[in-house]
Amino acid sequence: MALVALASAKGSPGVTTAGLVLGALWPRPVLLAECDPAGSDVAIRMTAPGGQPLNSDRGLISLAAAGRKGLGDDVILAHSQQLDGGLDVMIGVRSAEQIGGMGGLWAPLGISFNQMHSADVLADCGRIGPASPQLPVVQAARLVVMVCTATGSSVAHLRERLASLVHHVDAQLGVIVVADPKRRDGVKQVWSVLDAMSMPIQHRWHLAYDPVGAAFFDGRGHGRLDRTPLIRSATDIAAEMAAVAARPTQRDFDMAQAAFPQSESGYGPATDEWRDGR
Ligand SMILES: Nc1ncnc2c1ncn2[C@@H]1O[C@H](COP(=O)(O)OP(=O)(O)OP(=O)(O)O)[C@@H](O)[C@H]1O
Numbered sequence: 536m537a538l539v540a541l542a543s544a545k546g547s548p549g550v551t552t553a554g555l556v557l558g559a560l561w562p563r564p565v566l567l568a569e570c571d572p573a574g575s576d577v578a579i580r581m582t583a584p585g586g587q588p589l590n591s592d593r594g595l596i597s598l599a600a601a602g603r604k605g606l607g608d609d610v611i612l613a614h615s616q617q618l619d620g621g622l623d624v625m626i627g628v629r630s631a632e633q634i635g636g637m638g639g640l641w642a643p644l645g646i647s648f649n650q651m652h653s654a655d656v657l658a659d660c661g662r663i664g665p666a667s668p669q670l671p672v673v674q675a676a677r678l679v680v681m682v683c684t685a686t687g688s689s690v691a692h693l694r695e696r697l698a699s700l701v702h703h704v705d706a707q708l709g710v711i712v713v714a715d716p717k718r719r720d721g722v723k724q725v726w727s728v729l730d731a732m733s734m735p736i737q738h739r740w741h742l743a744y745d746p747v748g749a750a751f752f753d754g755r756g757h758g759r760l761d762r763t764p765l766i767r768s769a770t771d772i773a774a775e776m777a778a779v780a781a782r783p784t785q786r787d788f789d790m791a792q793a794a795f796p797q798s799e800s801g802y803g804p805a806t807d808e809w810r811d812g813r
């Protein structure tokens with residue numbers, strides 16, 4: 536299956552909220568992995584089934600201690616837990632001070648997430664820059680989605696970050712703009728700014744700015760979540776993003792070719808069917 540990395544350039548545009556809502560609506564099995572070195576928000580905002588607190592000792596740091604000999608699905612899932620509502624999550628570090636405990640695990644972790652057999656992985660990578668420790672997770676993703684708002688400063692920082700990120704990442708790129716559903720003009724302006732950069736941004740989505748819906752992912756929700764603009768806008772985004780993530784890219788093909796240089800025996804992925812993602 537595939538790894539999708541969600542990240543931001545600056546500010547708090549709603550990466551964690553987008554990860555939670557997209558994970559809840561994902562059409563295939565999915566693990567939401569908190570890879571934000573600034574510290575976990577999910578452990579604070581969300582609960583386990585029955586309203587029980589989540590176990591903040593089970594997550595990235597316990598995985599780092601256990602996973603030095605390998606990071607198969609079983610090991611990854613043993614350090615994950617379920618949210619009330621059923622979404623599987625890998626809780627991130629408690630605070631930035633715990634980052635040292637990850638050692639050199641970010642790179643193998645990203646590769647393992649991208650190669651899980653039983654689930655896609657949505658990684659909340661928080662704010663990302665060229666020196667960010669979690670950058671290898673972003674680099675391993677099949678699809679990298681930057682989240683911003685439709686404000687001038689958010690777009691300016693996104694532009695700078697994308698311009699630098701293209702030198703570090705060769706995944707497909709997408710952008711989610713979090714904006715009032717009525718502010719389509721503002722969202723169009725963001726697309727114009729990105730068009731003017733002639734950046735290879737293949738996927739563009741508008742997620743509703745919706746404080747009532749977002750409150751459910753902040754531990755403060757009341758009423759019916761399913762009717763909120765946030766859920767309505769995220770339903771289509773989750774379906775489209777999952778479809779993009781399901782299609783192997785030329786990069787996957789090249790990596791597989793490197794791993795299986797000869798496919799004369801018929802073994803290996805070098806078939807048209809595989810290449811086209813059919
Ligand atoms: N789509 C949305 N509509 C309305 N409010 C939102 C939305 N997304 C996030 N928020 C609110 O904005 C605040 C920050 O959201 P969130 O934690 O998801 O951002 P973030 O980008 O992950 O921030 P950080 O970089 O600090 O981790 C929260 O109070 C959240 O409820």
Ligand SMILES: [Mg+2]
Binds near residue numbers: 551552571
């Ligand atoms: Mg966050």
